[in-house]
Amino acid sequence: MINELDKTDIERRLKDLYAKAALYFNRSFPAPLVTYRRSGKHAGTAFLQQNRINLHPTLFAHNKEAYFSDVIPHEVSHLLVYQIHGRVKPHGIEWQSMMSDVFGCEPNTRHTFDLGPLQLKSFTYACACGPVELSVRRHNAVMRGKQQYMCRQCGARLTRLIEQPEPKTNCG
Template identity: 65%
Template sequence: MIDSADKALLSQRLGELYTEANAYFKRHFPLPELTYRRSGRHAGTAFLQQNRINLNPVLLQHNRDAFIGDVLPHEVSHLLVFQLFGRVKPHGKEWQSVMREVFKCAPETRHDFDLSPLKLRTADYECACGPIALSIRRHNAVLRGQKQYICRQCRQQLKPAG
């Protein structure tokens, strides 16, 4: 799914990020393994104890520049923070500092990629803002009475549509 040219480009960018981090912190960090597996709607995931970054191949194909400029530094920052500070808040001050100071990136915690290429199954919900698609996993948690979800904009509880 991901061609060898894209893998080489991402590997090169990974090396550049680690060169920057090594120079900034004046120490050597081991390069992580890069894997390419679908992971829901996540663009990337850092596996801290495995020193591994997984990238979503479908989203990568549709957002290559954003993966190189934003997603990869985001996930590398998680690995570096873990190696420097141990377990801390995932997007806490340490992570934000690495994003800003080392990689000169905005510390964004969510992507806004078009998710339609993922062909995810969803359930229709609504609030004052209008319709919202909830993942099947979240929908099932609502059906079991385990969870309730609130709209990020209007702060109303989401209700099943129809």
């Protein structure tokens, strides 16, 4: 789904980011391996010990500009922070500083991409704020009694909305 021209542009963006980091820290860093695999709702993922980032090909195809301005710097920041500081909070002060001071990016931790193109199955839960969609994985954890989820706005426990089955009709 990601063509060779896009891969070239991604490599160019990575070189630019690594050049900025090298200048800022006065040292070089090894370039990461880049993979392109679907990964749920994650736009990108950094694999710290492997020095690898994974980019979601479907979300990339629908949000190219945001990938170059936000997602790629976000994942590169994770790798560089690990190489400089070791294990720290994933979106802690070191990561935030890398994003803002080194790359001049807002240190946002979540994307707001339309997930419709992913065609993910979800289950509807709700609280007083309204409906919330949970992934199959999270729904299964609730069903097994292993997990409960809370609303990010009001803090209330999410409960499953049971959809009513379609009424059956007699055709004859």
